[in-house]
Amino acid sequence: xxxxxxxxxxxxxxxxxxxxxxxxxxxxxxxxxxxxxxxxxxxxxxxxxxxxxxxxxxxxxxxxxxxxxxxxxxxxxxxxxxxxxxxxxxxxxxxxxxxxxxxxxxxxxxxxxxxxxxxxxxxxxxxxxxxxxxxxxxxxxxxxxxxxxxxxxxxxxxxxxxxxxxxxxxxxxxxxxxxxxxxxxxxxxxxxxxxxxxxxxxxxxxxxxxxxxxxxxxxxxxxxxxxxxxx
Amino acid sequence: xxxxxxxxxxxxxxxxxxxxxxxxxxxxxxxxxxxxxxxxxxxxxxxxxxxxxxxxxxxxxxxxxxxxxxxxxxxxxxxxxxxxxxxxxxxxxxxxxxxxxxxxxxxxxxxxxxxxxxxxxxxxxxxxxxxxxxxxxxxxxxxxxxxxxxxxxxxxxxxxxxxxxxxxxxxxxxxxxxxxxxxxxxxxxxxxxxxxxxxxxxxxxxxxxxxxxxxxxxxxxxxxxxxxxxxxxxxxxxxxxxxxxxxxxxxxxxxxxxxxxxxxxxxxxxxxxxxxxxxxxxxxxxxxxxxxxxxxxxxxxxxxxxxxxxxxxxxxxxxxxxxxxxxxxxxxxxxxxxxx
Numbered sequence: 001x002x003x004x005x006x007x008x009x010x011x012x013x014x015x016x017x018x019x020x021x022x023x024x025x026x027x028x029x030x031x032x033x034x035x036x037x038x039x040x041x042x043x044x045x046x047x048x049x050x051x052x053x054x055x056x057x058x059x060x061x062x063x064x065x066x067x068x069x070x071x072x073x074x075x076x077x078x079x080x081x082x083x084x085x086x087x088x089x090x091x092x093x094x095x096x097x098x099x100x101x102x103x104x105x106x107x108x109x110x111x112x113x114x115x116x117x118x119x120x121x122x123x124x125x126x127x128x129x130x131x132x133x134x135x136x137x138x139x140x141x142x143x144x145x146x147x148x149x150x151x152x153x154x155x156x157x158x159x160x161x162x163x164x165x166x167x168x169x170x171x172x173x174x175x176x177x178x179x180x181x182x183x184x185x186x187x188x189x190x191x192x193x194x195x196x197x198x199x200x201x202x203x204x205x206x207x208x209x210x211x212x213x214x215x216x217x218x219x220x221x222x223x224x225x226x227x228x229x230x231x
Numbered sequence: 232x233x234x235x236x237x238x239x240x241x242x243x244x245x246x247x248x249x250x251x252x253x254x255x256x257x258x259x260x261x262x263x264x265x266x267x268x269x270x271x272x273x274x275x276x277x278x279x280x281x282x283x284x285x286x287x288x289x290x291x292x293x294x295x296x297x298x299x300x301x302x303x304x305x306x307x308x309x310x311x312x313x314x315x316x317x318x319x320x321x322x323x324x325x326x327x328x329x330x331x332x333x334x335x336x337x338x339x340x341x342x343x344x345x346x347x348x349x350x351x352x353x354x355x356x357x358x359x360x361x362x363x364x365x366x367x368x369x370x371x372x373x374x375x376x377x378x379x380x381x382x383x384x385x386x387x388x389x390x391x392x393x394x395x396x397x398x399x400x401x402x403x404x405x406x407x408x409x410x411x412x413x414x415x416x417x418x419x420x421x422x423x424x425x426x427x428x429x430x431x432x433x434x435x436x437x438x439x440x441x442x443x444x445x446x447x448x449x450x451x452x453x454x455x456x457x458x459x460x461x462x463x464x465x466x467x468x469x470x471x472x473x474x475x476x477x478x479x480x481x482x483x484x485x486x487x488x489x490x491x492x493x494x495x496x497x498x499x500x501x502x503x504x505x506x507x508x509x510x511x512x513x514x515x516x517x518x519x520x521x522x523x524x525x526x527x528x529x530x531x532x533x534x535x536x537x538x539x540x541x542x543x544x545x546x547x548x549x550x551x552x553x554x555x556x557x558x559x560x561x562x563x564x565x566x567x568x569x570x571x
Binding site for chain 1: 253254256257259260262265266267268269270271272273304306307310314318321349350
């Protein structure tokens with residue numbers, strides 16, 4: 001039986017680590033900022049849930065501040081331009097859906113895909129994070145589950161009417177997630193976050209969300225792996 | 232509700248099964264994809280005891296493949312197991328057996344140190360390796376199949392390959408206490424463990440595989456290896472009973488020699504048909520009735536409502552516990568596979 005190799009200790013202050021962190025940290029900050037804006041905009045489409053959505057939005061704003069502190073703690077300047085470019089496609093798809101009043105697509109992008117992506121990344125990051133960032137991230141990941149839950153509950157209640165649009169939105173947006181993961185795989189590796197673990201955790205979180213909404217195992221296996229092979 | 236955590240025997244097998252079951256997204260993918268694939272519940276199971284009691288279970292495919300060990304994708308391999316366990320727990324399964332390599336990986340890589348998986352705190356009392364029942368069934372196969380072949384245990388030499396493992400050591404204890412077997416040959420890689428086993432038993436000869444095989448009337452193969460091992464069947468005695476308790480089972484196809492009888496070890500037959508699809512996928516001869524004894528252990532624990540990790544840790548299986556699980560195994564209609 002082969003043995004597990006002991007992983008080398010991470011040097012959080014090495015140039016190599018800080019360079020990779022400048023992009024990963026920026027992605028997280030930008031992700032939280034976009035989530036903050038997206039929930040406010042979603043509140044306009046779902047006025048009956050305005051209070052809840054504004055509450056979620058504020059939480060995302062706090063997360064952003066927490067992650068900014070993580071960057072400062074390591075004396076890293078986040079590469080925000082890289083991060084905005086990184087989210088550009090998903091951002092555009094969300095804005096297009098919003099303009100067309102497509103609540104289901106908006107929820108799939110923000111409340112399912114982005115939240116699951118965040119949950120996967122944070123869960124994989126926690127065991128390899130510096131002490132300061134670990135505490136912040138542990139607090140954040142608990143909140144993110146409640147955001148995922150909002151999307152799940154709404155989509156579950158409107159499952160039959162949403163199914164077709166969810167399938168289409170999944171096809172449109174999931175391949176973008178795989179491209180995003182590929183784009184940061186090398187930087188994530190420097191932070192001791194492995195790509196196959198990230199993909200697996202994303203698929204677990206996303207699969208669970210789809211299952212809670214009402215999809216069958218067969219649907220979930222098809223939908224959650226969509227476009228992965230081509231990525 | 233009981234659960235079974237299983238996996239397929241190779242990448243090729245996994246691709247074939249995915250295609251058969253109609254999952255094209257999984258069918259054409261290589262090892263990298265499987266290293267990222269999440270666990271899934273792919274089968275619902277109904278089992279009826281000969282007492283009339285009925286229980287339900289679920290089959291969790293962990294997406295682990297033995298190639299992950301061979302290609303040193305160790306982190307992926309360990310992730311598959313803890314993720315499958317978290318998945319089972321999240322679905323409210325009371326008792327789940329870790330089938331195939333799952334329990335071996337769990338033990339070997341000390342996964343008991345991992346108690347938190349995402350937002351789930353793993354409750355180990357919900358899981359069992361199933362090794363007590365497997366060891367019991369293999370021991371009974373030794374006793375019953377030898378009788379059928381006219382091999383008298385009181386005159387027989389039994390070679391146990393993988394003697395220091397969880398199952399191997401339990402089989403040694405049973406043979407020592409419950410039978411009058413003439414000689415036991417203890418084969419394993421770790422010399423220290425072999426010596427402490429020998430001390431515990433107060434008997435048994437420590438030997439290398441090649442040296443032991445020509446002397447054995449019965450070979451119990453319970454070594455765990457991701458890749459198979461070639462056995463030169465021409466050196467074996469005739470008759471020789473070879474009980475293949477490894478996974479995947481491949482000695483039967485490799486060894487075809489007159490006078491050498493290969494029995495699939497650690498397999499039970501149920502008296503009534505089981506409503507499931509998964510055993511035809513792992514190529515059982517009689518898929519509705521035959522299954523791994525470790526899986527049957529979680530069924531027995533569910534029948535008896537013994538919601539506890541009955542088999543856990545390494546080398547803690549006592550003869551008393553084997554007798555205890557053996558009793559309920561018979562009560563609910565399971566028996567050791569005896570057809571060659």
